[in-house]
Amino acid sequence: MGQRSIPAPFLTKTYEMVDDKTSDDVISWGENGSTFVVWKTAEFAKDLLPKFFKHNNFSSFVRQLNTYGFRKIVPDKWEFANDRFKKDQKDLLSGIRRRKATLAGKATGAVTSPSISGDDAGSTSTSSPGSIEIADLSGENEKLRRDNEMLNSELAQTKKQCEELMGFLTARLKVGPDEINHILGQGMVVACGAHKDGWWGQEKRKML
Structure with a gap:
């Protein structure tokens, strides 16, 4: 029974990361202390994960949370909760159990192989570090591309x-x-694309 009272190393290390006030701008407790939030995923993966675990892969860290029953609270924020992971209640950690890998999990790759311990999981992952951040940036780039196309269309009109x-x-x-040009000023002519190949250049050629 004594062995069962010791929390998994993954849980204690995660608790220490969240509880460290010096890194609250990167990861911290939620407002009521019943959740924790990763505010800056890039800094978290680069600076904090290697200090506590044997990898710097944010997606692997999230998979480990899943295996211990953590839930992502909202879609647009990396906020996680577990009924036994609460601020100032570290003694509750011993009640969190690692889930067993299921056949469905093995088939989809959703659960880390049970042969890998909580500390080492993710170090052998095939996902590239920062894959979550890359996906976020891709979405931002796509939005910027669409906005740029709209602006170009409006400019042409x-x-x-x-x-x-x-x-x-x-x-x-x-x-x-x-x-x-004299009446309206140079700014009006330039704004209309008046150069040697534009409207002004064509009008000049007509007059010659």
Whole structure:
């Protein structure tokens, strides 16, 4: 019975990481002390994981949490909870048990092989370190790409409208591009793409 009262090393090390106030900007307890949050996954994997475990793979750390019954609380934040993992109640850790690997888990690779201990799990993982961060960055890049395409489309539409206005003024006022430039100012002409291959250049060639 004495052996069962000793918490798994993975649990005690995780508790020490969360409880260390010097790294609260990276990982800390939640508001009520019944959860913990990894605020900066990149810094956590690079600086904290190697100090306590034999790897720097954040996804492996998350898999280990799963095997001990931790739950991710919200989809958009790395906040985890376990009924026996609470602030100032380290004695509860001994009641957390590692789950047995199931056949379904082995088939999907969702559970770490039971032959690997809690300390070493993840050190043999085939996932590249920081894979979670890379996925997050890919999503940000895709969003930026879409925003850029939208801005380019709006810019092209604005230039088209500007060129139509300049063409109308040229025809209506019966003046050349130089006079339009003098009346409206260089900024208007440049904004409409007035260069040697643009609207101004075409108008000049018509006049020659």
